[in-house]
Amino acid sequence: MELTSSALVYSLTALGSVGLLATLWLWPRLARQRPLPMLGRLGLLSVVQVSVMAVLALTVNNSFGFYTSWDDLLRPGGAPLVLAGASAPRGAAPDLAKLVQPTTEGGMETVKDLLPAGTPQEVGKVESVRVTGPASGLSDQVFVYLPPEYFAPEYAKMRFPAVLAIGGFPGTSLHLLDGLRLPQTVSALHRAGQVTPTVIVMARPTVAPPRNTECVDVAGGPLTETWFAKDLPNAVHSAYRVRDSANSWGVLGYSTGGSCALRLAMRFPERFSAAAAMHADYQVPNDSWTGGDLFQGDAALASQSDVLWRLRNLPAPRTSLLVVSTRTEENFKATEDFLAVAQQVAEAHPEFTVDSTFLDDGGHNFDSWQRELPAAMTWLGDRLGTFEWVNDRAS
Numbered sequence: 001m002e003l004t005s006s007a008l009v010y011s012l013t014a015l016g017s018v019g020l021l022a023t024l025w026l027w028p029r030l031a032r033q034r035p036l037p038m039l040g041r042l043g044l045l046s047v048v049q050v051s052v053m054a055v056l057a058l059t060v061n062n063s064f065g066f067y068t069s070w071d072d073l074l075r076p077g078g079a080p081l082v083l084a085g086a087s088a089p090r091g092a093a094p095d096l097a098k099l100v101q102p103t104t105e106g107g108m109e110t111v112k113d114l115l116p117a118g119t120p121q122e123v124g125k126v127e128s129v130r131v132t133g134p135a136s137g138l139s140d141q142v143f144v145y146l147p148p149e150y151f152a153p154e155y156a157k158m159r160f161p162a163v164l165a166i167g168g169f170p171g172t173s174l175h176l177l178d179g180l181r182l183p184q185t186v187s188a189l190h191r192a193g194q195v196t197p198t199v200i201v202m203a204r205p206t207v208a209p210p211r212n213t214e215c216v217d218v219a220g221g222p223l224t225e226t227w228f229a230k231d232l233p234n235a236v237h238s239a240y241r242v243r244d245s246a247n248s249w250g251v252l253g254y255s256t257g258g259s260c261a262l263r264l265a266m267r268f269p270e271r272f273s274a275a276a277a278m279h280a281d282y283q284v285p286n287d288s289w290t291g292g293d294l295f296q297g298d299a300a301l302a303s304q305s306d307v308l309w310r311l312r313n314l315p316a317p318r319t320s321l322l323v324v325s326t327r328t329e330e331n332f333k334a335t336e337d338f339l340a341v342a343q344q345v346a347e348a349h350p351e352f353t354v355d356s357t358f359l360d361d362g363g364h365n366f367d368s369w370q371r372e373l374p375a376a377m378t379w380l381g382d383r384l385g386t387f388e389w390v391n392d393r394a395s
Helices: 006-030 035-064 070-074 182-191 224-239 256-267 299-304 307-313 332-348 366-381
Strands: 100-102 125-132 139-146 162-166 199-203 249-254 274-278 320-326 353-359
Touching: 006 035, 100 224, 125 224, 139 182, 139 224, 162 224, 162 256, 182 199, 182 366, 199 224, 224 256, 249 256, 249 366, 256 274, 256 307, 256 320, 274 366, 299 307, 307 332, 320 332, 320 366, 332 353, 353 366
Parallel strands: 162 199, 162 249, 249 274, 274 320, 320 353
Antiparallel strands: 100 125, 125 139, 139 199
């Protein structure tokens, strides 16, 4: 059974219940102070205690998404990427056919109302795939939403715009399906004619759990930024009919994913022409979740990932930003400060634009993010254009 499966939780719950009943039934018979009865009491108590603790641990893990599979738990940092060796010497071109592979991990089968009933050509499809990155050396599972047009014969020679969607921390990419309800929302917007057909790539913000790597290249550690800015888009482009030009990729995120969205668009405008950030922070934290300073005291490196510092000290990026939050959010003042600086830069540099929208109430939770998502997706759709022919040089 998969680590995140409900069947595992139910099985352990049943085991604990049987153990408790067995303890109540057999305890009088095991009351004698002899080795075998004592071992029997110890065994029964151990079964009950271990089952209860395992159910609690699995429930917490499924809620917060620290680990997505047994491999993720037992081999932290993701599955190793094998590129060096006799068959593929270091520096050799990667085998594009192996960068994206179907996988059953991730728990997609637990989301009951993922898309309306129908064929992929009628309602689209969500696929679970494992992506490996030759530049970062990282590997992780992601979900890919494909719109109905992707399967229609008349669109067979078309490439689609794409959005990279990044969830919060702690959490798995599954939270984009069952918490944020991103495919469901995009599907409804598409049927209402409010967004153009778009491929959505859904990922968690860290590929080195349980550490929060904040989508940056950690000094002496995981190259998470390289994974998001280079490996993941390139791998998706190699496996799916998505466009590869800057004005055809956007990035969306909530919480930590929102912070990632801002940084990725500002640092890599040649890849992401637009970013919608919901309830983002504007500096990379140094706390227990990040395991300390991700930049190992390198102030210059840390500044590069500080979005306010970039606006004040570097040329304006050629990208568009949307900041989304609530007026009751804890960091609302920090959001106002960021927007004040960003709007000043935008007034002087038309290649950089910033918009914002706020709910009057709401917290740092899925209820708020679900209410904000339609506006964020519509905003992104207006900036990513539409299709291109597969053989178009710009694709």
